Every structure is written in structure tokens, then in C-alpha cells.
Amino acid sequence: MLNIQNLHAKIGNKEILKGLNLSVNAGEVHAIMGPNGSGKSTLANVLAGRNGYDVTKGTVEYEGNNLLELAPEERAWAGVFLAFQYPVEIPGVNNVYLLKAAVNAVRKYRGEPELDAVEFLGLIKEKMKIVKMKEDLLNRSVNEGFSGGEKKRNEIFQMSVLEPKLAILDETDSGLDIDALKIVSEGVNSLRNEERSIILVTHYQRLLDYIKPDHVHVLSNGKIIKSGGPDLALELEEKGYDWIKEEAA
Amino acid sequence: MSTNTENMEELVGKDYEHGFVTDIDTDTVAPGLNEETIAFISKKKEEPKWLLEWRLKAYRHWLTMEDPTWAHLDIEHIDYQAISYYSAPKSKDDGPKSLDEVDPKLLETYEKLGIPLQEQKFLAGVAVDAVFDSVSVATTFKGKLADAGVIFCSFSEAVKEHPELVKKYLGSVVPAADNFFGALNSAVFTDGSFVYIPKGVRCPMELSTYFRINASNTGQFERTLIIADEKSHVSYLEGCTAPMRDENQLHAAVVELVALEDAEIKYSTVQNWYPGDENGVGGIYNFVTKRADCRGNNSKVSWTQVETGSAITWKYPSCILKGDNSVGEFYSVAVTNNYQQADTGTKMIHIGKNTSSTIISKGISARHAQQSYRGLVKISKSAENARNYTQCDSLLMGDQCGAHTFPYIEAKNSSATVEHEASTSKIGDDQLFYCMQRGIKEEDAVNMIVNGFCKEVFKELPMEFAVEAQKLLGITLEGAVG
Numbered sequence: 001m002l003n004i005q006n007l008h009a010k011i012g013n014k015e016i017l018k019g020l021n022l023s024v025n026a027g028e029v030h031a032i033m034g035p036n037g038s039g040k041s042t043l044a045n046v047l048a049g050r051n052g053y054d055v056t057k058g059t060v061e062y063e064g065n066n067l068l069e070l071a072p073e074e075r076a077w078a079g080v081f082l083a084f085q086y087p088v089e090i091p092g093v094n095n096v097y098l099l100k101a102a103v104n105a106v107r108k109y110r111g112e113p114e115l116d117a118v119e120f121l122g123l124i125k126e127k128m129k130i131v132k133m134k135e136d137l138l139n140r141s142v143n144e145g146f147s148g149g150e151k152k153r154n155e156i157f158q159m160s161v162l163e164p165k166l167a168i169l170d171e172t173d174s175g176l177d178i179d180a181l182k183i184v185s186e187g188v189n190s191l192r193n194e195e196r197s198i199i200l201v202t203h204y205q206r207l208l209d210y211i212k213p214d215h216v217h218v219l220s221n222g223k224i225i226k227s228g229g230p231d232l233a234l235e236l237e238e239k240g241y242d243w244i245k246e247e248a249a
Numbered sequence: 250m251s252t253n254t255e256n257m258e259e260l261v262g263k264d265y266e267h268g269f270v271t272d273i274d275t276d277t278v279a280p281g282l283n284e285e286t287i288a289f290i291s292k293k294k295e296e297p298k299w300l301l302e303w304r305l306k307a308y309r310h311w312l313t314m315e316d317p318t319w320a321h322l323d324i325e326h327i328d329y330q331a332i333s334y335y336s337a338p339k340s341k342d343d344g345p346k347s348l349d350e351v352d353p354k355l356l357e358t359y360e361k362l363g364i365p366l367q368e369q370k371f372l373a374g375v376a377v378d379a380v381f382d383s384v385s386v387a388t389t390f391k392g393k394l395a396d397a398g399v400i401f402c403s404f405s406e407a408v409k410e411h412p413e414l415v416k417k418y419l420g421s422v423v424p425a426a427d428n429f430f431g432a433l434n435s436a437v438f439t440d441g442s443f444v445y446i447p448k449g450v451r452c453p454m455e456l457s458t459y460f461r462i463n464a465s466n467t468g469q470f471e472r473t474l475i476i477a478d479e480k481s482h483v484s485y486l487e488g489c490t491a492p493m494r495d496e497n498q499l500h501a502a503v504v505e506l507v508a509l510e511d512a513e514i515k516y517s518t519v520q521n522w523y524p525g526d527e528n529g530v531g532g533i534y535n536f537v538t539k540r541a542d543c544r545g546n547n548s549k550v551s552w553t554q555v556e557t558g559s560a561i562t563w564k565y566p567s568c569i570l571k572g573d574n575s576v577g578e579f580y581s582v583a584v585t586n587n588y589q590q591a592d593t594g595t596k597m598i599h600i601g602k603n604t605s606s607t608i609i610s611k612g613i614s615a616r617h618a619q620q621s622y623r624g625l626v627k628i629s630k631s632a633e634n635a636r637n638y639t640q641c642d643s644l645l646m647g648d649q650c651g652a653h654t655f656p657y658i659e660a661k662n663s664s665a666t667v668e669h670e671a672s673t674s675k676i677g678d679d680q681l682f683y684c685m686q687r688g689i690k691e692e693d694a695v696n697m698i699v700n701g702f703c704k705e706v707f708k709e710l711p712m713e714f715a716v717e718a719q720k721l722l723g724i725t726l727e728g729a730v731g
């Protein structure tokens with residue numbers, strides 16, 4: 001599904017990713033942990049095609065194609081979804097309206113007929129239940145005035161509607177209260193299947209109690225310096241990152 | 250900017266280099282402005298003597314006036330002697346013979362606007378044999394309007410057919426000596442629209458100048474007069490919803506609205522004159538005086554404008570709220586891209602008791618464009634319990650454009666309530682990226698954000714107009730980000 005080889009990326013003149021390797025198969029859940037500023041969001045942004053990130057070396061293959069060649073919206077059409085660490089507010093643009101435009105853009109790309117208002121409402125009614133999305137949030141401007149937790153929940157709601165093939169969740173658990181964490185995790189779990197891959201960026205082992213990863217990676221200073229199973233997360237929770245950094249050095 | 254004026258002179262002047270032409274067939278006048286030119290125009294239009302006198306008076310006053318410089322605009326000096334003040338509609342033979350001869354860029358724009366092919370030909374000035382469906386359409390409408398007693402005709406026709414109405418109301422809202430461009434218009438106006446809605450009549454349809462102005466291919470100095478008699482109601486749409494090729498022209502129009510007791514006028518404009526190219530060369534100078542007189546008690550005038558075109562826009566549709574309980578509204582979206590400049594806003598002059606006004610102004614600037622909102626809310630001593638609410642929002646795209654707000658408030662009656670809110674925001678790369686990550690193309694994302702920003706104004710427009718305005722905005726701002 002996704003194969004990242006020796007990825008180097010710069011922001012301006014600063015090299016952030018320094019030879020990152022990661023391979024994700026269809027149906028797998030990978031957790032990426034690592035200290036602040038190690039490059040986790042940078043990786044997510046590079047995969048989503050954000051402007052301002054220069055890939056200087058390495059390759060990213062997605063479903064057999066060169067992902068780096070695609071424009072951000074083309075990546076979205078191809079099934080790449082990023083749940084943002086900091087979802088942006090878009091005043092004046094209705095949340096449902098944006099989502100409908102997104103769904104129809106993908107459908108158009110796939111050669112499917114666009115959904116009309118009624119069909120679309122039918123679809124989101126279903127999905128709202130999955131993350132217990134409050135109805136009034138739907139009709140407000142995108143993320144405007146949403147609480148931190150509401151924004152995160154909105155991201156997962158969008159994901160459930162868009163049904164991506166590769167979902168990258170950047171610290172979606174941060175800012176969620178205990179109940180919300182559970183609900184959002186259940187939402188993510190309900191989307192797990194053999195075809196869908198998920199990359200979870202998180203700082204907290206707690207999320208991984210709810211969403212069991214197949215693999216756990218430690219990203220430090222722009223590289224994956226250790227990979228393991230779910231136990232690695234427990235170990236990190238206990239011992240922190242220093243021992244791995246030393247081991248890697 | 251200097252190329253601007255040079256081009257303008259060249260273009261406007263070049264067809265008319267043979268001096269003063271009196272040959273009736275050619276219907277042109279050489280560049281230059283003097284009393285003879287005005288007499289020529291007046292004669293061509295077979296006007297009564299009083300109107301010629303009125304024009305000349307305006308002209309003599311204009312001579313004593315100076316170009317206004319207070320606007321936040323960079324206007325190259327205009328040589329008024331280099332402009333030709335009368336040019337009859339181009340004959341069919343002058344126009345392109347087929348669509349192949351029309352600038353493809355223009356056709357592309359029409360296509361995007363969803364204008365049908367037949368209409369595209371018409372707008373581009375292609376000689377189409379069956380002149381246009383609208384001729385017959387217009388006549389059917391005319392019948393229906395006449396049944397209701399509504400007068401809707403060209404200004405010239407009104408001068409001939411309804412001189413008493415014209416004489417009574419012309420210049421009663423915008424006096425001939427009102428301002429530099431208004432005075433110039435009063436001296437040399439060529440045509441425009443005239444509307445009279447009789448007492449108690451609700452005009453059975455929206456009136457529009459869309460076809461007529463395009464057809465006549467004039468419109469440099471048009472004059473519009475709308476009178477809504479007691480308890481009447483009219484909604485009037487103005488503008489070209491398709492871009493015109495009128496490059497490098499001075500466009501100085503005057504619009505006067507009179508609302509008598511319990512009458513209501515809704516005036517909507519979608520202005521999309523040629524804005525000049527990406528480098529700021531060419532484009533229309535749009536210097537327009539629009540004013541409404543809410544003369545009667547409980548009268549109401551509502552201006553809605555979507556301004557996307559013109560190289561320079563100088564325009565302040567205003568309301569004089571004389572009648573008690575009269576209401577004035579101004580809803581505006583102004584878009585400036587590339588090197589476009591706009592200084593626009595409104596004046597709400599409260600004179601009657603319990604008068605109220607609402608101002609919603611949305612300004613969008615992209616690239617190097619500069620835009621100002623200039624508004625005056627004046628509460629006279631007599632205006633007991635007057636209320637005003639003003640909201641001015643600016644949206645910037647990129648770092649090189651500018652938005653400026655000049656709200657003036659003069660309150661001479663302490664019972665007045667005046668509220669002002671303002672905001673400036675920017676379309677951020679992060680907003681666009683968010684949309685694109687969800688599969689929405691950049692230009693659609695820009696559209697979505699801009700339309701969201703303009704929502705409050707668009708909802709004031711008649712349905713089809715609102716749809717066109719949205720499309721127009723998209724076209725105007727195409728590629729403005731990134």
C-alpha cells in the first residue's frame with residue numbers, strides 16, 4: 001500500500017526528515033510515536049502534499065504509484081486522508097457543504113454520479129452516529145469556534161464519510177476527553193478493514209489501548225529509529241525515549 | 250498607469266480623427282468637449298430646449314470644478330478633450346463577422362458563465378441576422394408592463410414621451426452641479442433607462458437593463474432615473490453580467506432614484522466592466538454617482554452591488570432618508586484583483602424621524618489590488634431615533650494587496666444609535682490546503698471561501714443574479730492564490 005524509502009525533506013533550509021523508511025501494508029494499523037519536533041507532522045504533511053515541504057531524496061510509493069507526483073487533491077481522490085493535528089477554521093463555509101463538495105469531488109474522480117442533497121444527508125445521518133457527532137456542529141462554519149475536542153471529532157467524522165484507503169491521524173487523541181477518546185477510537189476501529197491502512201501519530205499509549213496497532217515505530221530526529229509490536233508502546237510509556245536514542249546512536 | 254491613459258486616448262480617439270462630423274449617417278463626433286459638442290448631442294437626440302439649457306448649465310459649472318483627489322485611488326490625469334462624447338451604436342458591419350473573430354479569452358469567460366451561444370454572439374457584437382430574441386421578448390414584456398401602467402424605456406424615449414416626468418425629477422436627486430463626474434454626465438449623457446411605477450403598483454416583473462445596454466454599445470455616460478410613486482414597488486437589475494470589451498473607457502454614469510410615500514425600490518447591480526489585463530494596462534474607469542431619495546414617509550431603498558470589474562471604481566450609492574420611518578440599505582461585494590483599484594461605499598443621510606439604515610460591505614482584494622470602503626452615516630438634528638448598523642469586512646488574498654476603511658459618522662441628534670463593526674481576514678494557505686486535502690480543487694476552494702464571505706450580500710440578490718455573481722467572482726479571482 002505505502003512504501004517510503006530513504007525520505008529526506010526540508011522546510012526552507014532546514015532538513016527535517018533525514019532518511020525515513022516505512023512500509024505499510026493494506027489493512028494494517030501503524031502507530032508512530034516520538035518526541036516533540038521529531039518530524040511526525042512533517043511526515044504527515046509530506047504524504048498529503050502540503051506546499052513548502054521539499055523532498056530532496058527518497059521515494060514514496062502508494063499503491064504502486066509515485067505519490068509525490070500527485071497534487072494534494074489527487075492524493076485525496078486516490079484515498080489519502082489526513083486528520084490534522086490542528087484543523088483550520090474556515091469562516092463562512094458550512095461544514096456540511098465542504099464535506100459534500102469533498103465527497104462529490106472524489107465521486108467525480110471515480111466516475112460515479114454526484115450525490116444530491118437528499119442522498120448526501122442520508123449518508124451523513126449514518127456516519128454521524130459512528131462518532132456521535134452533534135447535529136449543530138454540522139451546520140456551523142468549518143471548525144469555527146469548535147472546541148479542541150470537537151475539531152478532532154469533526155476530523156474523524158469527515159474520515160468516516162470519505163472512507164479513505166490510507167488514513168493518517170495526526171494526534172487525533174490530543175485534546176479529547178476520556179469519553180470522546182473512547183467514541184473516536186470506536187469510530188476508527190469501525191473503519192478498520194483488510195483494505196484500509198491507518199497511520200496513528202500519537203504521544204499516548206492510552207489511545208493504543210483502544211486502537212490496537214499492528215506495528216509501533218519511534219520517529220526521532222527525522223528517522224524511524226525503532227520499530228516493534230504493541231509492546232514497544234508500553235515500554236516507551238515506562239521508559240521514555242532516551243534509551244532508544246542511545247541505542248540508536 | 251500612464252500607458253492607461255495613453256491607450257484610452259488612442260482608443261477612444263482614433264476612430265474620430267476627422268474633426269466635427271455632421272453627416273447624419275456616421276453619427277460620430279470628434280474628440281473634444283465644448284458647448285458645440287453638447288449642442289450636437291442634444292440635437293441628435295431631438296431634445297427640447299430646456300434640456301439643452303440644463304446640459305449647458307451643468308457644463309459651465311463643470312468647467313469650474315476640479316477632478317476629485319480625495320479618494321484612495323491612483324488615477325492618471327484624464328484628458329477630457331481627448332474623449333469622444335458621442336458615438337452611435339456601431340453598425341453591424343463593423344463588428345466581427347463570426348465567433349472566430351472574437352477574442353477566445355472572452356468567449357471562454359462567456360462559456361464559464363453559462364451564457365448560451367446565441368447570446369454569446371450577441372454580447373460579442375457579432376452580426377447576427379435575427380437581431381435577438383429579446384426584441385420580441387421586450388415587446389411582450391412591454392405589453393405586460395403597460396397593462397400595469399409601468400413606464401420602462403430608454404432615457405431618450407422618456408424625454409420625448411414623458412417630458413413632464415423627466416423635467417420634474419431629472420437632477421432632483423443628483424443636482425447637475427453635484428460633483429465633478431456627475432456634472433460631466435449631466436452635460437454629455439447620451440442615454441440610459443427611465444422607469445416610472447405609478448401609485449399602488451407592484452411592478453409585475455424584475456426590470457433589467459442587461460440587454461439594452463449591451464445592444465446599444467454606448468454606456469459611457471448613461472443616465473438612469475427611477476421613480477416609484479406612492480405605495481409602489483419595483484426591483485431593478487442593472488449591469489452586464491458578462492464582461493464587455495469596452496477597453497480603456499471612461500464610464501461616468503448617474504443614477505437617480507426617487508421613492509415616494511410607502512414606496513420601495515430595490516436596485517441590484519452586477520458590474521463587470523473590463524478590468525484591464527494582469528499588468529494593469531487598460532480597463533474601464535468606472536466613476537459613478539448613484540443616489541436615492543427616500544422622499545416619502547415609510548419609503549425604502551435597497552442598493553445591492555457586486556463590483557468585480559473596472560480598472561478603477563469610484564462609486565458610493567447613497568440614500569437620503571427624508572421621509573419619516575424611511576429605510577436605506579446598502580449591500581456590497583467589491584472584488585479587486587491584479588492592479589484593480591476601488592474606492593467604494595455609501596452615504597446614509599438621516600433626516601426624517603425613525604429612519605434606519607443598514608450597510609454591509611464585503612471587500613475582497615487579491616494580488617496588487619487596492620480597495621477602500623468609504624462610508625458616511627450622517628444623522629441630522631431632525632432625525633429623531635435614527636438607527637444605523639454598519640459592517641465592513643475585508644478579505645485579503647496574498648500579501649501585496651490592501652484594504653482600507655474610512656467610516657465617517659456625523660451624529661447631530663443624541664437619540665441616534667450608530668453601530669459599526671469591521672474585520673479583516675486573509676485566505677490562508679492552510680485553509681486552502683485543508684480543502685485540497687479533502688479533495689477539493691484549489692480554485693473551487695477559493696470560490697467556496699469567497700462565497701462564504703459574501704453570503705450576506707448574495708442573499709439580497711435575485712436568484713439568477715446571485716448565481717451569476719458567484720460564478721463571476723470565481724472567474725475574477727481565478728488563479729489569484731498560489
Ligand SMILES: Nc1ncnc2c1ncn2[C@@H]1O[C@H](COP(=O)(O)OP(=O)(O)OP(=O)(O)O)[C@@H](O)[C@H]1O
Nearest residue numbers: 011012014016034035036037038039040041042043
Ligand atoms: N514552517 C516551518 N519552518 C521552520 N521549521 C519548521 C516549520 N514547520 C515545522 N518546523 C520544524 O520542523 C520540526 C519538526 O516539526 P513537526 O511538526 O514535524 O514535529 P512533530 O514531530 O509533529 O512534533 P509534535 O509532537 O510537537 O507535534 C520542528 O523542529 C519544527 O520546529
Ligand SMILES: [Mg+2]
Nearest residue numbers: 040041042085
Ligand atoms: Mg506534530
